């Protein structure tokens with residue numbers, strides 16, 4: 519039994535079957551990639567895992583408990599955190615302030631903006647935020663306004679903010695989208711380090727096959743809303759069905 523078990527999930531948008539009988543089992547402490555051509559249903563599936571969408575039929579179990587019918591914040595409290603394609607951070611605040619807000623939210627369940635002036639008095643929050651920034655190689659940038667950070671640093675910042683929630687399952691939606699190769703490689707190294715140091719399961723949606731093959735232990739290929747194959751990266755590389763699904767689009771080599 520995986521920490522995440524998706525069974526027979528279906529989701530329609532009007533006449534369009536976005537997900538058709540999706541089954542997915544993600545093993546605890548593994549990194550599982552979900553790949554597939556544009557429009558395959560990857561984001562729809564992720565949205566069903568975090569309560570943003572409700573499947574028409576099927577079940578989604580996390581650590582033996584159903585996530586269906588729960589609000590996104592309740593699912594977050596269960597231990598599932600999602601990093602979005604577009605970083606969700608406060609550009610007017612510094613890296614350290616953003617990190618402290620995330621640590622507050624984790625400790626108190628919420629953060630009220632009026633508390634921003636007094637948050638430096640909270641020693642445990644300051645220490646935790648400093649530790650998170652160090653572990654994500656962002657300590658040197660702590661006083662920088664996040665609006666002036668590079669895309670790669672912003673993305674790492676958001677991953678750090680998600681990790682401050684101490685999730686057991688981290689969902690990454692194209693974590694290296696729009697990054698230069700050097701930044702992508704830094705992010706891969708950082709995610710490997712996170713996996714080594716923490717008791718964490720990672721599910722990742724990614725178009726960049728270099729990222730997928732560098733990180734994933736299992737890969738599920740979605741095509742037209744249905745899992746086509748699920749296997750190890752070695753078996754997925756060059757798999758005829760996968761090549762067919764990507765025909766004319768990307769390269770899975």
Ligand SMILES: Nc1ncnc2c1ncn2[C@@H]1O[C@H](COP(=O)(O)OP(=O)(O)OP(=O)(O)O)[C@@H](O)[C@H]1O
Pocket residue numbers: 531534536554555556557558559560561562563
């Ligand atoms: N809210 C919505 N209303 C109607 N159709 C939708 C909605 N969300 C997604 N779709 C459709 O469902 C299908 C699956 O979309 P989804 O975004 O899940 O694919 P994807 O694999 O994540 O694609 P991409 O790689 O391009 O992000 C597409 O045909 C898309 O147009």
